[in-house]
Amino acid sequence: MASASHIMNDDMERAEAELSKGTSPFHKLGLSTAVFLRATLGFEKEVMEQAAARITEAEESAVEHQRRAVKDPSTAHQSAIYPPGAEYALCHAESQLMSAVIGVLNESLTESLRGFYKLRKAFATLYELSEAEQRYLRRIGKSSTNSQTSVVSGMDKSLSSGVQTPADGSGVLTPAQSVSDDEDNFVDAAETTTTSSKKTGYQDPFADDAMDNLTLNDMAGDPGTARPRASVNMKSAFAQADEEVDFRIITSDPIDLFIHSGTALCYGLLQLLLSMVPPAFSKLLAIFSFRGDREAGLRMLWSASKFKETINGAMVFEEANSLAAGLITLGFYNGAIAFCDVLLSTAVPRPRLQTLLSEMRSLYPHSKLWLLEEARMLGAERKLAKAVSIVDSASQQRGLKQIEALRRFERSLNCLYLHQYEECAKGFIECVGLNSWSHALYYYIAGVCYVEMYREHRISEPAKAASYAAKAQENLHLVYSHVGKKGFMGRQLPFDVFVVRKVRKWDARAKSWNCDFVDAVGVSPAAEMVYFWSGFKRMDEDLLMKSLGKLIAWSEDPKLNPRWGQEVVDERAMLAVLQATCLRFLGRVPEAKKMLVEGVWAHDAAQIKACDHADVWPLPISHYEMAVCLWDEAGGEQGDREVLRRCSEQISLVERSEGYELEARVGLKVTTARETLRKCGV
Template sequence: MRRLGGLLGSRAGISTSKSLTALDEPAALQDAMASAAHIMNDDVELAEAELSKGSSPFHKLGLSTALFLRAVLGFEKEVMEKAHACLTDAEEVASEHQRRAVRDPSKAHQSKIYSAGAEYALCHAESQLMSAVVAVLNESLTESLKGFYKLRKAFATLHDISEQERRYLGRTGRGVGSSQTSVVTPGSGRETPVMSSGVLTPADSGEEEEDDFVDAKESGSAPGTPPPTYRGGPAERDMEKLSLEDTVTNRSNGGTPPTNTPIESDSALAQADQEIDFRTITSDPIDLFIHSGTALCFGLLQVLLSMIPPAFARLLSLFSFRGDREAGLRMLWSASKFKHNINGAMAGLITLGFYNGAVAFCDILSPGAVPHTRLRNLLREMRELYPGSKLWLLEEARMLGADRQVEKAIAVVDQGQSSGLKQVNALRMFERSLNCMYAHRYEECAQGFIECVGMNSWSHGMYYYLAGSCYVELYRLHKGRDPKLAEGYAAKAEEYLHTVPLHVGKKGFMGKQLPFDTFVGRKIKKWDYRAEKWGCKMVDAVGVSPVEEMAYFWSGFRRRNVEQLRTSLERLAWSEDVKANPHWERESADEKATLAMLRATCFRFLGEIPKAKATITEGVFSHDLAEVKACDHPDTWALPVAHYELAVCYWDEAGGQGGDRAMLQKCSDSLLKVERWESYELEARVGLKITTGRETLRKCGISSP
């Protein structure tokens, strides 16, 4: 068996470091967790300073978590590089401590549940998981591939730990008699999972030359025999109440992978509530750390995998992974019960972020898919425990946005002093600027995005584009009543829009240009081409309101109240006003389709479903794809997305889940058309909505052909 970490480079200095004894561990863990708590209060500098004083795997993990949070909040290259180096160090230290614990278990922490060194194996897996996320965010495809390999390795370790929990619960008779998550296949004597988490065990996980984690010895194992890797074989019948979903597919008896049956978010929450409180199983702080960390990592892993854009599905298949969002959320809810330690706190933050930033803005949802009351309670608890963090203000603002109270959301983001974490301040400014865009506060929106340029280095091209688009809107508003002021806005619009090409293409994701960079770069080329062709200023060659277009991709229409939606209709009407816009008669088919799509969306959110459907049919589907593609620098996204909008109209018309079956089938048919559509710009922005819609329909018993 090759030693773990052989592919991670030199371990100079680590092999001579002092290994923690069983007596040292609890104190080291407590110190590291107390220091890491500062992370959740936005005092990352203090956390880093205190964690740097310790050399234990727990301190290394905490320090890595601080840098990881900086990296994923800001997407800044230099921070990601620093986080990567720190995470690599944490991996190496954890694996060295784990090897020592296995070699001499008598000096290691003694657990009734886990084998010697399990706590270090978890630290290693957590470091690998965070390192994988950083690698995937890297601009290099090679680094991204390495990241997916680390995900695979982290999964194998986490799976081994969770299996030890299962075996322990089985031996102690906890949950005996449960049959919800596993059943015995007749005649085989083996259990087959019936509610899989959806994360598949890598096909050759039991044949790796490197073992990330040495499993606990079973009483019947022969000395020197390598521990078996779980393959869906015999397991205790206690799985219903375990805090981890069944994570493997039973391949041992020739069975096929189980259908990935999603469960509703409120159902996932209910299951998390019904699980055994692990604190009644053990009071050992090391064991509780292992349990909460495993739930956090498995939950995060599954949610991340479920959100990978369809374009990367083929890549993921190489690593035998697929995600189950609902199972992942259930595990995150379970982990959030331990919010007093960094594992639970991170789980709470991730849970709030996923619901408030993604699920809440989906359109085809089952009743209770977003557990509003529990989310508010979780947010309140997190604010009480970590009052210094401004991240909770962001989450509260997102909740208000989902409730169509954009003005209140802006006020909440403005509360309090600046965060000690500059990445959080950048997020606050970005969120505020988006909300100003939804509220039609264009000057504030533009100024906010320009400020973002100085606060964050991720996508300056997008920031300049959004600012320039706001000035286009201001130019249009004042052109007829204050020409001098309008010219000032026109100059700013062209200045910022022509700055966009200088910044696009400098950032990447998995070796490719960022989708928004591709989109805004093409738009500038289109408008410059039209200006030259039409003999006008660039600002007069801009087509359908780019602000309204951006609002759609950021789910802004769902955040707007009735008055704001009617204002959007007024802004869209500008395009067809031949007095204000003399170029309408020569406007291209793609712009006309985009106008109709955005207008239909406004009608839908105003509750005018028949009007929305008619607008889509007459204004969008009257143009075929070939006609749209023939336009200069065409916008092709409106056609496929219109099928999604029509599906939502059918869903609303049916009355949602439990409504008219024929109408729900029409919803499914429309959704199928966009699912089968060729690749188009910014498809990932609606991809989660489409996936959620399909899952919801499946729960209703409406399947696609």
């Protein structure tokens, strides 16, 4: 774990070199984590394949050591809290979580489903570790109905059947199903059921009753022995993790603390991720009975993040878990929740986040990861110029290529929001050489920046404008050759579908109108990208006014756009949504509402959908924007109940709307809005 801590200081080569010297499950887990981080930061296929192989090694090693610990407890850590082999059970669960993520990112539906199955198995392991912890706390009188040291409670009680509990209250964790079994089948082939009747006919292999052998007892004793059933139902699964209770007063054993903080970290991450799932994707997760609890997840991550400093100069296990928890917590608030719109007034604890970031920057001054988080925090505070400056300060530091790609990506987006189109285009083209995930995205955003520059100079500097027009056409048509190379769960990436449709639309318009390609481009595609990347919320008043002015000019200045009078309704609806968003962020809510009603809802939905290569996203998004306007009009959670009820109705319309390409870009906002309204009793 000391070697693994180099990961958080961007010294990946040193971390991997030192971790490669050992063969224990901890070494293998650390090594797989290092490669996993590179894989998930860069989404490069070859790195993901390498990560999958390393994670499999870590899984196999953890299973073997856990099996040995069950047969001979003297070979494992002797804990007063956890059963023999618990440290290896945690290593196995963490490996399974990483394997699940890689499976989903592996562009295969089969691998994705297998990943979800592993996620369930990891969850069951973590639950049993937490139950063992709770039994100990009750035994020493530290647990009560009001105690919040528990990581988990309220789980389907049948899950606890996976832990054999002797009279003294201790548990016996036995190894989970082998990795090879996981690879061959989603469920165990042999199974003894406890139900009184048998089902006939086809049974869904992913239904609860077919995927319930998920406890650590799966490989205990004789393989033919009946195994307890354990239905993993994540609904209401977690109790509150009390951030005021420091588990270090319970034990000073470093491996116990590693297990405790690791369990809190993994549980917290699981709950957080599941709570962020967009409405459409949640239907798939429902197959696996997955339900998230955002508040519980964040409490657990905050709890895990307490272990930032070593104790007695030797305990680094929990420090590594703390760093991971800190990074996840900051990333969640700065990169996701900060840009949602329907939030409780207490949803973002800024002082606490600033303290956490300051501590992490102090511990790891050479890491670009923490600089990126600082830049994102500044962006959330509408200090974009300062955010770019912070990101630039990391340009000379050595570090992981994937993190450098993130740095360039973050800087380029901020330049887009600052209307610094040339810098934005340059940055995204540079990303092509750093990352292989979505070159279509990079070329598309670069291309739409050149469209904006063409429009800015078309009248005043025709020669310069012609140069920008050529670059716009070149970059936007590069999109065709860079889509379809990546996928998600066996399907083409939504953004790839989106950009191909957009470029085809403009090609068709250029042919129909007999004009240059760049003159056939419709309502600002740069502003459209700003919307889907939550850029308007990062803009200060001056930048918002500049954005609004550009949008108004497109429909009112005949020199800039002589064809607006004949423009089709989907373009008009798109312009209305973008203008309404700017007006809302400027505090001009009544104007924003009027713009949505007159600019979108005044058009027949069927008419919008009937447009060639239609942009249909303004239809559902207009309801989301109206919901936010109503939330602002009500004054937040303490506002007029009738207005909040109407806000909820608008969110329901978004939830029930037909799908559109970039739905996932708004899905988290919709999910968060619904969760917020539920807390308000609406």
